[in-house]
Amino acid sequence: MGAPIETFYQVIRRQGISRRSFVKFCSLTAASLGLGANGAATVANALETKPRVPVIWMHGLECTCCSESFIRSAHPLVKDVVLSMISLDYDDTIMAAAGHQADAILQETREKHKGGYILAVEGNPPLNEDGMYCIDGGRPFVEKLKEMAADSMAVIAWGACASWGCVQAAKPNPTHAVPIDKVIRDKPIIKVPGCPPIAEVMTGVVGYVVTFGKLPELDRQGRPKMFYSQRIHDKCYRRPHFDAGQFVEAWDDDGARKGYCLYKMGCKGPTTYNACSTTRWNDGVSFPIQSGHGCIGCSEDAFWDKGSFYDRLTNISAFGVEANADTIGIAAAGAVAAGLAVHAGVTAVRRLTGHDENTPPRG
């Protein structure tokens, strides 16, 4: 307490990053956020003058694919800058400190920057057995999460786990894992879904939040609009084949070789909001559809529970049946049609056998 609060710029200079790299970082961040011509200067100015926003990065039930993705950001510079800033505070996976020492840092940040730090959460808390299924530092993760969230400024939910629940929350969800917005209710939460989210999207989001000290504009689902307002399908390079009606019908057919649309192979691009078809993965090398496989909808709510990745019409499992909408519909309509036919038959028989006195008067 009482120590002068550093700016982000001072910190990264102390970390050995040159002024030149800093300016580059500002331009890249501004570009990826779509901030326009003066964006870089705005970013630079903010980072030079505003007090640094500390970031705490916590891990619940997860596979660490978000961290893996993050440290493989296409622009090493961005990664270095953002990482050096984040590792300043707390990230139990990549920080040097461990055990009690690490826990002490956590508590210190929480007290020193009360209401001023960003809590980034990778993974989610299981609630069954009082949170026993995820113990972190001798305590259920859910307790730590609530505690850290209570004094934060805002929360970032990394990946499908923190945003939606992902595989550990898929049916039957034995540990009762829940997305973090089910336990953190009084803080703004920014969801960055994906399994994992794209590195550039992650650095972009962190860059925005630490630069401006506020959340970017979010959509109805709490996702940053700048990266999640379009579907894979809207920007897919195979879209002309979709519109033309040219589909891959089997994995080894001619259409597959020609790169036709993967709709009939169960591509979830038409219902998936993510930046893959524009940003792509691993330095912009490729993304699933470019490699000939449909999108599996990894950034969508409960994507594990929505039927096969390879069916266009996915199965609905309700009332103990597993069938798609057409199978259910045709069965129901068939049953009704059969019922009506029987009804018509009974009607005709009754009329012919004179049960029905309601016959027209014939002259």
Added chain:
Amino acid sequence: MAQASGLPGVVDRIDERAPRRQTVYVYQAPVRLWHWVTVGCITVLAVTGYLIGSPPPTLSGEASDHYLMGYIRYAHFSAGYVLAVGLVFRLIWAFIGNRYARQIFVLPVWDRMWISGLIYTVKWYMFLVRDPKKYIGHNPAGHASMFGLVLLLVFMICTGFAMYSEGAGRDSWQYAMFGWVFSIFPNSQDVHTWHHLGLWAIVIFVLGHIYAAVREDILSRQSMISSIVSGERVFRDDFRE
């Protein structure tokens, strides 16, 4: 030619007497127009909707030579617009038109007469009573199913325009008006699935609807199919006690 039927203005070849018939004007022109426009839209929507779910076999050649899915979807969306505008218009007409124009939007479950009529009509369809009751508007069972259809159409329009907004963009009016659907179903895959199930719910309504219309036309001694064409309900029996 002589007027042999005994009814003024009715000309018959043989000397046959037409009984006196009571006729009531029930379905005003806008209602009938709406009915048949809706029938057309739903036919197009059902066929194109099915094809959106299960597209026709792949076309060969250059992508730029074809626009098949594009046209199928275009037809679906156009018919969807007409359906939606039609339903809004029909709702407005409910305020302007005659009392029968209001029926399909209100289910008078508080009305004991109506409830007992409903029970009676269901019994009639279950062969438990001899004669159907005659109604100037819809009979209570038809009334209830048409109210159900209106709800179904509202559901299809809301989910349909919500999916439309995904293509039109987050700043479209479709998203502003129907984006709330995604608060109920955060994953739009569910919206597709429910919209698709709606197709079959409508098919089931249509099966029952056409069956009932034909059957009542034959059995209930009042006109049905011609009523939704001409607007007039003809009671084929004179009312007798």
